[in-house]
Amino acid sequence: xxxxxxxxxxxxxxxxxxxxxxxxxxxxxxxxxxxxxxxxxxxxxxxxxxxxxxxxxxxxxxxxxxxxxxxxxxxxxxxxxxxxxxxxxxxxxxxxxxxxxxxxxxxxxxxxxxx
Amino acid sequence: xxxxxxxxxxxxxxxxxxxxxxxxxxxxxxxxxxxxxxxxxxxxxxxxxxxxxxxxxxxxxxxxxxxxxxxxxxxxxxxxxxxxxxxxxxxxxxxxxxxxxxxxxxxxxxxxxx
Numbered sequence: 001x002x003x004x005x006x007x008x009x010x011x012x013x014x015x016x017x018x019x020x021x022x023x024x025x026x027x028x029x030x031x032x033x034x035x036x037x038x039x040x041x042x043x044x045x046x047x048x049x050x051x052x053x054x055x056x057x058x059x060x061x062x063x064x065x066x067x068x069x070x071x072x073x074x075x076x077x078x079x080x081x082x083x084x085x086x087x088x089x090x091x092x093x094x095x096x097x098x099x100x101x102x103x104x105x106x107x108x109x110x111x112x113x114x115x
Numbered sequence: 116x117x118x119x120x121x122x123x124x125x126x127x128x129x130x131x132x133x134x135x136x137x138x139x140x141x142x143x144x145x146x147x148x149x150x151x152x153x154x155x156x157x158x159x160x161x162x163x164x165x166x167x168x169x170x171x172x173x174x175x176x177x178x179x180x181x182x183x184x185x186x187x188x189x190x191x192x193x194x195x196x197x198x199x200x201x202x203x204x205x206x207x208x209x210x211x212x213x214x215x216x217x218x219x220x221x222x223x224x225x226x227x228x229x
Binding site for chain 2: 004040041042043044090092094101102103104106107108109
């Protein structure tokens with residue numbers, strides 16, 4: 001089974017702190033994604049990556065950056081956390097090429113609270 | 116702009132009853148449609164996938180339908196159980212540069228009462 005692991009299930013940070021959310025997948029997937037999920041708004045794409053050291057902005061990249069130094073790891077960085085970044089953050093991965101069916105495999109989520 | 120609309124936003128039913136969730140989409144070009152189930156505090160998990168040529172697909176007590184002409188899909192849950200309480204998310208994928216680009220609905224929150 002595909003396993004996508006997010007390093008922290010719950011985090012509490014203060015405004016202005018730098019926050020790192022880590023995501024690791026063990027199935028050699030090329031594609032990795034970061035979403036945030038808020039009540040009534042559904043999942044919104046922050047950033048995605050189709051390859052190592054490659055990244056593309058999603059729908060709401062402002063205030064976030066990402067890093068993909070290794071194929072299995074995709075990190076989301078909040079340079080200076082703000083209260084409006086309090087949310088559930090979901091990492092996902094998927095295959096590419098002929099095996100790609102578009103299925104996203106999600107981690108368990110990281111619930112971030114910024115005070 | 117690609118959009119996926121789900122209805123109802125929330126639904127409460129009694130255990131053992133059936134229910135149907137709706138999904139309307141405007142995604143082009145269309146590649147496939149998936150229904151995901153998301154338990155509280157967990158990540159979404161894929162239930163079914165529908166391609167352009169498929170009308171109906173079942174996964175246990177879950178049956179998904181697709182009408183590609185009207186761009187509508189439904190997820191029917193038969194003989195609901197308490198464990199069906201979750202958010203159900205419709206995701207429609209188009210393609211760009213050979214990769215799938217998913218567009219998410221906002222989900223339907225289902226609560227099954229004993």
